[in-house]
Amino acid sequence: MPARQPLHPRKQPKQVRGERTRQRILTAAAQVFAEYGFAAGTTNRIAERACVSIGSLYQYYPNKDAILVELVVRHLDAGEDALRRRQEQGLPGTLEDAMRVFVRIAVENHLDDPQLLRVMAEEAPRAPELLCKVREFEEARVAYTRDLLARYPEVRVGDPEMAARIAVSTVELVVHKVIALGEVVDLRVFEDELVTMLTRYLAPARLP
């Protein structure tokens, strides 16, 4: 690895041609990272896959990391959108339904491209910029979940903030593990159990 200096004023594409090239590079990068991993997914390989010269690649992205950052940001945005769309359909009738929505969105999000997701999850902690963005999104989800829980009177936890935090992390991490690491389990059973765990935790049946 040579000079990694951002002495580069990358340009915004001003013609359609440029926009399309940029998109080709991004798509190729997603494939290459998914196939080879981040380290072995060299910029030359990405350029080759995108049918673009290496020079062009560096015209749009200042360095390799920046490509990954854009991929991650796009993924986070997509996840947020999915949640927002569900949100607009109104509050689920029961807490269990609400939890099922969470889990299912997470599963769908990961099922899309498990390999790429795995790379992103592995590489995220390395780039401080990425870590920051990921945390931002996560904080938003925690806050949203905390508010959501407040709407169900049957919820009874010691520390609502911590409960939301644990719930969000658990869904994210456990789903990611099962999907990306390719555990061989029945997804329906998995979903049911995970939903049960969250529901029983947050809204325990009261003793007589």
Place this chain on the structure above:
Amino acid sequence: MPARQPLHPRKQPKQVRGERTRQRILTAAAQVFAEYGFAAGTTNRIAERACVSIGSLYQYYPNKDAILVELVVRHLDAGEDALRRRQEQGLPGTLEDAMRVFVRIAVENHLDDPQLLRVMAEEAPRAPELLCKVREFEEARVAYTRDLLARYPEVRVGDPEMAARIAVSTVELVVHKVIALGEVVDLRVFEDELVTMLTRYLAPARLP
């Protein structure tokens, strides 16, 4: 990165001197990996920290990965030992106590050296050999947990195997995240909530 060929018949130390050198290398590697991360923790740096020449380093480890593998295996062994020792103290009185033991062991295990643990967790999925070993240990823990749950009559779950799997993963992943990623939370509150989640999930209060 140049030739990574294991054309090497690494030797077992036959003198005490060799054994000590090996240990110095391992200790240094743990420090260097924790401080610089895996990629930036170069073999030369490790050798320097260990006050050993790189030639000596490669006399005991065929390549860089092998050093990490040994560190991970040692850590896994340590964790298993800790669990076994508790196990010999007899079955905890309640399920909640049993869960608390799990969580606390995980926390202690991670509190030991969060940075190194983080590196190991991030790097583990890359080396197939490591992934294999980690899974082996995890399967053992799942089996152990499944058996443990069977001993508490109040446990009521749809799929005991899946429940054990989810419980093990949740503890491991969530604890790791909170400790290694340095989330700013009260550890006591965190422990309590996590234990509560597991307990309520596995042994829900029965309705009248």
Place this chain on the structure above:
DNA sequence: AGCTATTGTGAGCAATAGCTCGCACATTCG
């Protein structure tokens, strides 16, 4: 056509880091 800004090219530079190999030093043992 001609002129300019934008986009595209790819050989090759520079830096890095894993790892080797020939040799020197240390330990053990007869």
Place this chain on the structure above:
DNA sequence: CGAATGTGCGAGCTATTGCTCACAATAGCT
């Protein structure tokens, strides 16, 4: 002591890879 074996050394080879730069091609406009 001296031979055999084990241990330690570290300059430098080799391969890789992120990235630059001088130049070429194309698009848009008059």
